[in-house]
Amino acid sequence: MIDPSADRAVFRQLADLLRNQIESGDLGPGEPLPSELRLAQEYGISRTTVRQAIGQLRTEGLVTVDRPRGTFVRVPEPTEMVTLGRGEKVSARMPTDAERRTHRLGEGVPVLVVTTADGTTTVYPADRVQLTRP
Structure with a gap:
């Protein structure tokens, strides 16, 4: 339920509701979210507010927007195991535009940078790798 009088912004309340549906499996990977118009009508809010909520979920990497088809729950990529060698260090940062294209990264997905001793x-x-130590 969305409460316009609550301290939390309405778009964040809608994002919370949709996020809960995704995390609970009610909306599974690859499934479409209801249209902006349907969400606006269902919750009695503006389409601008719906767009803000979808933008929040997109930034979190939970959904992808495929214009003109719609918004879909993101399908997780296969995870690769990477074993860190002795003396290797890891840092996280947001990707460059070139890295985003190379790795087909969604908005808001960081990268992990592994630096060897040399x-x-x-x-x-970061969403497709799991780091381990030997």
């Missing part, structure tokens, strides 16, 4: 770096999409 200074060589390798960039991994």
Whole structure:
């Protein structure tokens, strides 16, 4: 339920509701979200507010927007295991535009940068890698 008089912004309340549906599995990977118009009518809010909520979920990497088809729950990418070697260090940052294109990264998805002892770096999409130690 959305409460316009609550301290929390209405778009955040809608984002919370949709996020809960995604996390609970009510909206599964690849499934479309209801249209902006339907969400606006269902919750008695403006389409601008709906767009803000969808933008929030997109930034969190939970949905993808495929114009003109609609908004869909993001399908998780397969996870790669990367074993860190002795002396390797890891840092996280937001990707450059080139890295975003190379790795097909959604908005808001960071990268992990692994630096070896000799200074060589390798960039991994943070949503598709799991780091382990030997």
